[in-house]
Amino acid sequence: MFRKSTAEERIRFYREEWNRRDVPDFIMHTLSLREFGFDLDGSGPNCRYNQFMMAEQLEDFLKNKAPYSAYASVALYEKPSKREDWLKAELVFDIDAKDLPLKPCKCSAGEVCEKCIEEARVVAAGLADTLKNDLGLRNVNFVYSGRGFHIRVFDDSVMQLGQSERSQVINYITGATVPPQMTMNLGYSRVFRERAARAFERLDESKVTEVVKSKRVVQKIFSEREKILGIIKSGRIEDISNVEGVGLETMKKLLGQIAKLNSGLTDGKVTVDTKRILRLPSSLHTGVSMKCILVRSLDSFKLEDAVPKFMREGGA
Numbered sequence: 001m002f003r004k005s006t007a008e009e010r011i012r013f014y015r016e017e018w019n020r021r022d023v024p025d026f027i028m029h030t031l032s033l034r035e036f037g038f039d040l041d042g043s044g045p046n047c048r049y050n051q052f053m054m055a056e057q058l059e060d061f062l063k064n065k066a067p068y069s070a071y072a073s074v075a076l077y078e079k080p081s082k083r084e085d086w087l088k089a090e091l092v093f094d095i096d097a098k099d100l101p102l103k104p105c106k107c108s109a110g111e112v113c114e115k116c117i118e119e120a121r122v123v124a125a126g127l128a129d130t131l132k133n134d135l136g137l138r139n140v141n142f143v144y145s146g147r148g149f150h151i152r153v154f155d156d157s158v159m160q161l162g163q164s165e166r167s168q169v170i171n172y173i174t175g176a177t178v179p180p181q182m183t184m185n186l187g188y189s190r191v192f193r194e195r196a197a198r199a200f201e202r203l204d205e206s207k208v209t210e211v212v213k214s215k216r217v218v219q220k221i222f223s224e225r226e227k228i229l230g231i232i233k234s235g236r237i238e239d240i241s242n243v244e245g246v247g248l249e250t251m252k253k254l255l256g257q258i259a260k261l262n263s264g265l266t267d268g269k270v271t272v273d274t275k276r277i278l279r280l281p282s283s284l285h286t287g288v289s290m291k292c293i294l295v296r297s298l299d300s301f302k303l304e305d306a307v308p309k310f311m312r313e314g315g316a
């Protein structure tokens with residue numbers, strides 16, 4: 001699993017398995033307004049400014065070139081082949097299993113395994129709940145990218161947002177800023193408590209020592225883990241005075257560290273870039289030999305649905 005595919009496998013995938021029905025409607029219905037980008041041979045996505053007026057043209061391109069990677073813009077343009085006359089752009093979030101700030105596995109940098117992909121799935125589901133329940137967004141879609149998940153939002157209310165507004169949405173849904181008032185029942189205060197509690201449960205010593213220098217205090221934080229978790233969940237951080245050996249200053253450092261880690265749950269550069277190209281659902285992620293696919297429901301997502309035929313048939 002998760003090995004690179006060969007050039008022959010890529011060709012086989014596009015000739016025998018790729019089907020235009022696997023391209024989501026949200027791409028097909030706006031096909032001629034999107035810029036397509038390709039990495040033809042693994043050297044990077046240098047083949048840009050492509051426009052396809054009809055699905056047949058996209059199909060011909062993919063079957064003939066069998067690209068290393070295929071991408072489509074999150075933006076719609078009047079002139080996508082020039083990347084000009086920008087109309088609007090989806091609000092997107094990229095949750096990459098290899099870049100999760102707190103990984104549940106022993107993967108080294110750049111690697112993924114089933115465990116961290118599962119963690120990315122749960123993170124994506126949590127972020128999507130906040131988009132729907134707190135921000136009232138309705139048209140929230142999911143794509144398995146090959147190494148994690150994309151959340152793609154199409155509500156009219158977000159398609160015109162600029163960079164700074166998009167970056168505020170990231171801060172809100174990931175819990176990337178410590179709120180001035182932590183005990184409010186609703187709104188960002190509650191989102192932060194939830195995200196912070198989840199991060200604290202997954203925190204290891206190395207992440208705490210980055211901000212708390214005293215070994216004795218670090219040990220105390222872990223021996224009083226349950227109490228501190230309760231304080232984070234309630235938001236009453238002054239209650240830390242009941243935990244001997246851990247002061248308010250330490251608690252604030254801890255929350256700051258958690259907020260910083262939370263900001264890494266998604267790749268912020270992807271969200272704020274309103275001209276970004278994202279991996280095309282239906283295409284092959286050659287680096288890991290997985291299909292990038294539309295996910296109807298994150299709850300019922302199965303990794304095996306993304307395994308291309310050549311990997312099932314003893315290609316591994």
Ligand SMILES: [Zn+2]
Pocket residue numbers: 103105106107111112113114115116117
């Ligand atoms: Zn892993």
